[in-house]
Amino acid sequence: MYILGAVVLAIFYFKQREPLAIESAVKKASAPKIVIYGLVGIFVALILQSIAVMLESVLFGKATPSENTQNIIQMIMEAPAFILATTVAGPIMEEFVFRRSILGIISRYSNFWVGAVISSLLFAFAHNDGHLLIYFFLGFFFSLEYKATGRIWTSMITHVGMNTLVVLVQLAVQKGLV
Numbered sequence: 001m002y003i004l005g006a007v008v009l010a011i012f013y014f015k016q017r018e019p020l021a022i023e024s025a026v027k028k029a030s031a032p033k034i035v036i037y038g039l040v041g042i043f044v045a046l047i048l049q050s051i052a053v054m055l056e057s058v059l060f061g062k063a064t065p066s067e068n069t070q071n072i073i074q075m076i077m078e079a080p081a082f083i084l085a086t087t088v089a090g091p092i093m094e095e096f097v098f099r100r101s102i103l104g105i106i107s108r109y110s111n112f113w114v115g116a117v118i119s120s121l122l123f124a125f126a127h128n129d130g131h132l133l134i135y136f137f138l139g140f141f142f143s144l145e146y147k148a149t150g151r152i153w154t155s156m157i158t159h160v161g162m163n164t165l166v167v168l169v170q171l172a173v174q175k176g177l178v
Contacts, residue, residue, distance in 0.1 A: 009096035020104040029149035038157025091159035116143035
C-alpha cells in the first residue's frame with residue numbers, strides 16, 4: 001500500500017505544471033546541492049531525534065522506545081519485503097503528503113511558519129505512538145529542508161536515509177549483531 005501510494009503521488013507530482021509557492025520562493029537548488037543537503041540532513045535529523053528523546057525524557061518521563069519503530073521492525077522480521085515500504089515508500093509518501101501537500105497548501109493561504117507547524121503536528125499525530133515531540137521536531141526539520149532548497153527531494157533523501165539507518169540498526173540489535 002505504501003509503495004502504491006508513493007508511486008501515485010510521484011505521478012501526480014511529475015504531472016503538475018505549476019510549482020507551489022514554497023518551491024518558487026527560493027532559487028531551486030541544483031541536483032548536487034539537493035543530494036548534499038539531503039545526506040547531511042540525515043545526520044542532523046538523527047541529532048534532532050536524540051535531542052527530542054532527551055527532552056521527552058526530562059519533560060514527560062518518557063524513556064520508552066518508539067512503539068511505531070518496534071511495530072515496523074516486527075513486521076519486517078515477519079515479511080522482509082516490508083523493509084522497502086518502511087525505508088523508501090513510506091517516507092516518500094509522507095513527504096508528498098505532509099510537506100508538499102499540507103505545508104504547500106497552508107503556506108499558500110498563510111505563511112511558511114504556520115504551515116510548517118501545522119504539517120509537523122499532523123505528521124507527529126499520524127505516527128500515533130506518543131512521541132509527539134520527536135516526530136514534530138523531525139517534521140519541522142524536513143519542512144526547513146524543503147524551504148531551503150525549494151525541492152521536496154531534499155527532505156525525501158533525508159527522511160529515507162534516516163528511516164533506513166534506524167531500521168538497519170534496530171534489525172542489527174534484534175538479531176544480536178550489536
